[in-house]
Amino acid sequence: AQKVTQAQTEISVVEKEDVTLDCVYETRDTTYYLFWYKQPPSGELVFLIRRNSFDEQNEISGRYSWNFQKSTSSFNFTITASQVVDSAVYFCALRGTQGGSEKLVFGKGMKLTVNP
Amino acid sequence: GAGVSQTPSNKVTEKGKYVELRCDPISGHTALYWYRQSLGQGPEFLIYFQGTGAADDSGLPNDRFFAVRPEGSVSTLKIQRTERGDSAVYLCASSISGTGAGNTEAFFGQGTRLTVV
Numbered sequence: 001a002q003k004v005t006q007a008q009t010e011i012s013v014v015e016k017e018d019v020t021l022d023c024v025y026e027t028r029d030t031t032y033y034l035f036w037y038k039q040p041p042s043g044e045l046v047f048l049i050r051r052n053s054f055d056e057q058n059e060i061s062g063r064y065s066w067n068f069q070k071s072t073s074s075f076n077f078t079i080t081a082s083q084v085v086d087s088a089v090y091f092c093a094l095r096g097t098q099g100g101s102e103k104l105v106f107g108k109g110m111k112l113t114v115n116p
Numbered sequence: 117g118a119g120v121s122q123t124p125s126n127k128v129t130e131k132g133k134y135v136e137l138r139c140d141p142i143s144g145h146t147a148l149y150w151y152r153q154s155l156g157q158g159p160e161f162l163i164y165f166q167g168t169g170a171a172d173d174s175g176l177p178n179d180r181f182f183a184v185r186p187e188g189s190v191s192t193l194k195i196q197r198t199e200r201g202d203s204a205v206y207l208c209a210s211s212i213s214g215t216g217a218g219n220t221e222a223f224f225g226q227g228t229r230l231t232v233v
Contacts, residue, residue, distance in 0.1 A: 004158075035221065043205065045159070045224035091158050102147060102211070103172055104222065106158030 002027045004094050006107035013082055014115050021077040021110050023092030029053075034068065034075045035093040035104065045091070051075060082114045118142075120225035122208050128231045129198055137193040137228045141210030148191050149222060150183055151207040159207055165191060198232045205229050 003026040013019050025034065036048040049059065051068050059066045063080045079086055089111045093104040121140040129135050141148050146167055151159035161175040165185045176182070180198075185191040195202055209222035 037224075042226065044226045045207065045209075047221045047223065050221050093158075102166075103149065103161040103164050103175065104151075104159070105161070106151075108156075108158045 002029075002032075002094055002096050002105045004092050004105055004107035006092055006110050008110045009108070010111045010113070012113040012115065015084060016081050017114075018078060018080050019082055019112065021079075021090050021092075021112070023075045023077065023107060025073050025075065025092070025094045027094060027096050029096040029098050031097045033095045033097075035095070036066070036075075036077050037091045037093060037106075038088045039091060039109070040088040048077075079112075082112075084114050084116055087112060087114045120208055120210055120223055122206075122225035122228050124228060125226065126229045126231075128233060131198060131200060131232055133198055135195050135198055135230065137195075137206050137208075137230070139191045139193070139208030139210075139225060141189060141191070141208070142223055143189075145210035145212055145223075146188070147211045147220075147222070148185060149209045149211075150191070150193050151209065153205045153207055153227070155204075162193070162206075195230075198230075200232045203230055203232045 005024045007022055032053045034051045038046045038048055049066055056068050065078045067076045089109045091109045092107045095104050123138045148165040150162040152162055153159045163170055163183050164172040168185055168188045180196045183193045205227040207224055207227045209224040211220045211222040
């Protein structure tokens, strides 16, 4: 079985603070893919990043950075110098490779509110 | 269009009625997915199409739910004898993937908010 856990349900910060969103996953697949999506109030899920299980390099994209650690089955997401526009619900997701299905398993999401 | 399009954006129906939700994927995307998102929850997988065929329908909750994709592009999710518990946002996504490798991202539509009264 595959599972994604986002322990934090809601975080509120003040603009310019750094914030880290935690994600822990479970899978028996040796090859898998991890994703982060952003869901603003408009409702559409916006793709942020995909990570392959065989590539543990951390990644930085502007104010966003991701820390992938296979040893702890974690794929954490940090927003540096947060802005009001970052306010949204953020989902971590996992896609396995066994069985040929490409379904995504999502966590419950973490609502981030950035206050001015 | 440029993105995944879902219609209608909102649907209110009476308990026991039949509804159809439509998804128009990004042109050229062979994979299409349906998810259901309840309030305060993450999206839950329903069904995945590769071309015209349902490659994985393990997420459909019961036989009242059915989906088709007859020409490998537009898909329709059909719900019979709707129940109040079916109320949720139904999300559609598509991706280029044709290899089953799973290494492509899925692009989501804005969803159809279904309310069963």
